[in-house]
Amino acid sequence: MTKLMVFIDGTWLYSNLRHLAKESNQPNFHIDYGALPHAVREQIERQSGLTGLQVVRTFFFGSYPVNYDVVDEDRARKRKDFFRMLREDYHYEVEAYPIDYADRRILQDDREADDTFSPREKCVDIALASAMMYFAAIPGAFDIAVAVVGDKDYFPMFQRVRNLGKRIAVASIRQSCAKVYSDRQDEKRIKDFHIIWLNDMVDRIAWVPEESLVECKSPLHEGNREVLTTMRLREGQPFFCDSCRAKFAEQKAEQMAEFTASASLAGHRGEEEGEGGEGDQHNEGIVDAIIPDRGFGFIKRRDGASFFFHLTHLTNADWGTVNVGDLARFTITKMPQGGKAGAAGEVTIVESAAGNGRSAGNLTRR
Numbered sequence: 001m002t003k004l005m006v007f008i009d010g011t012w013l014y015s016n017l018r019h020l021a022k023e024s025n026q027p028n029f030h031i032d033y034g035a036l037p038h039a040v041r042e043q044i045e046r047q048s049g050l051t052g053l054q055v056v057r058t059f060f061f062g063s064y065p066v067n068y069d070v071v072d073e074d075r076a077r078k079r080k081d082f083f084r085m086l087r088e089d090y091h092y093e094v095e096a097y098p099i100d101y102a103d104r105r106i107l108q109d110d111r112e113a114d115d116t117f118s119p120r121e122k123c124v125d126i127a128l129a130s131a132m133m134y135f136a137a138i139p140g141a142f143d144i145a146v147a148v149v150g151d152k153d154y155f156p157m158f159q160r161v162r163n164l165g166k167r168i169a170v171a172s173i174r175q176s177c178a179k180v181y182s183d184r185q186d187e188k189r190i191k192d193f194h195i196i197w198l199n200d201m202v203d204r205i206a207w208v209p210e211e212s213l214v215e216c217k218s219p220l221h222e223g224n225r226e227v228l229t230t231m232r233l234r235e236g237q238p239f240f241c242d243s244c245r246a247k248f249a250e251q252k253a254e255q256m257a258e259f260t261a262s263a264s265l266a267g268h269r270g271e272e273e274g275e276g277g278e279g280d281q282h283n284e285g286i287v288d289a290i291i292p293d294r295g296f297g298f299i300k301r302r303d304g305a306s307f308f309f310h311l312t313h314l315t316n317a318d319w320g321t322v323n324v325g326d327l328a329r330f331t332i333t334k335m336p337q338g339g340k341a342g343a344a345g346e347v348t349i350v351e352s353a354a355g356n357g358r359s360a361g362n363l364t365r366r
């Protein structure tokens with residue numbers, strides 16, 4: 001058996017999707033990540049005449065925002081849902097690193113025109129290089145490494161991996177590929193196959209969205225609750241339609257300003273979270289207040305620290321079923337500060353205190 005490992009520079013791929021979108025004439029082009037590793041494998045088989053290649057693992061290296069303007073929470077959440085989908089649906093190994101937005105909007109177009117801030121991604125290329133080098137050094141881990149990349153920085157690593165007797169294939173995008181990879185003469189001696197152009201396989205790797213009718217669980221929803229969506233839902237994850245999500249974003253921004261620390265912890269959190277993986281520590285606490293008609297509540301951790309959460313933060317329960325006294329596990333997006341509550345990110349109800357009933361809770365200053 002000839003073993004293939006696929007290493008994807010997710011940040012590069014993501015920022016060059018528009019070229020594939022153009023190629024495929026679909027402005028909403030998305031990649032089918034289940035198909036991608038196998039589409040690349042087929043290309044190698046076709047080129048080389050090798051048969052029986054097996055993709056034994058696929059790695060995806062990317063980043064996610066931290067410390068951003070809360071208005072963008074939905075956008076940040078989608079990134080995490082995407083990584084989760086890669087892990088759960090396709091068994092990718094995902095390595096993601098935080099990018100500190102210093103309390104700003106995530107998209108440049110949403111920032112002030114004279115704001116010179118530019119978010120800095122860290123670790124992604126080194127993480128990819130380290131992983132490929134590491135597995136190349138482990139006997140029998142793989143025979144062929146497929147790098148889905150475009151940046152020039154990787155070529156010294158490819159040389160080293162080839163020195164270990166491994167074969168390298170590069171898959172890239174024509175409009176964003178360093179010359180060193182497309183060079184037919186391969187002067188740097190970095191590859192064992194012709195370059196594979198994702199441009200030429202857009203139909204094979206396009207994700208075809210499937211629409212389904214789902215019930216919007218938002219208490220703010222107007223009209224028929226059954227909505228057509230292409231969104232992929234995890235089991236137990238409540239669905240909210242686009243217009244309810246927009247309303248939530250406004251509501252949340254107001255509530256966060258009212259109840260949680262307004263000063264950001266810029267410069268600190270990013271580093272604390274920088275240990276690789278998703279970085280969020282899991283915390284446990286008891287739901288100790290719920291304001292049912294305004295769609296938010298508070299969780300108290302054992303050390304007494306209090307955290308604001310909104311109904312959209314729930315990962316496995318409907319707002320109507322959450323009770324005071326429930327045991328919840330949650331991630332933190334803001335630490336409590338200056339006597340104000342912190343803010344939770346994702347909230348998972350671990351144990352229900354059903355029977356205690358819902359109570360309006362006490363809205364004293366925290």
Ligand SMILES: [Zn+2]
Pocket residue numbers: 216217218220221222240241242243244245
């Ligand atoms: Zn709705």
